[in-house]
Amino acid sequence: MTQVRLTEVFVELTDTLVDDFDLLDFLHGLTEKCVEILGVSAAGLLLTDERDRLQLVAASTERTRLLELFQLQTEQGPCMDCFRTGQPVSVADLSATDRWPHFTQAAAEVGFASVHALPMRLRTEVIGALNLFHTEPCALDEETLRVGQALADVATVGLLQQRAIQHRDNVTEQLQTALNTRVLIEQAKGALAERLGLDVDDAFIRIRAEARTRNVRLADLARDIVEGTAPAPLAARGDVID
16 A cells, blocks of 8 residues: 555545535445555444444445444444554454354454454544454554554544534524524514413413414424414404413
């Protein structure tokens, strides 16, 4: 692997701010780049979801996908240990260890003889594990493992950055929705106050009580009032809501 290609890969992994950023393509590309750069047979990626549960998000081959799913189902294996501890786990020859008998058997069945799991980690936050597999017993040298961890670290920064952007966008959207709803409610209060000869505070009490009685969202009822499609108790003077 030339230094130029290695630099190109790192640049690609940091480019998560483009408008057409595709998260799944990014994750699958990470597993492919690991195979290309590190000389392993396959790679898989486990990440936490919004409930902090590990999920399989990418795999360079179908047999890798099956093995990763097996780990998740049994909650046993080097990748699971890597995620729990936040530390790399390397096994050059799976047949020589009895730490994960079920995983070792499953790995052998799909043709893998060694595994190296690297944490997807930023400081103390661990969001998953990048898992490298080889069809032959193979101890990765320190330089290869360092490059692998660097790939995992750069990808982690990009993923956390993307999550922060999504969170910010969600918060902004929620805030804008709340502001829009508030404006709608103010319009409904004014319309109802004029329609029923109430002051604005009493109009809001009417709207709120009717929304609770009908078990509808306050914003939906306010929209009906503004659009003139409100239920009968809010449509004519003198009607009283119990």
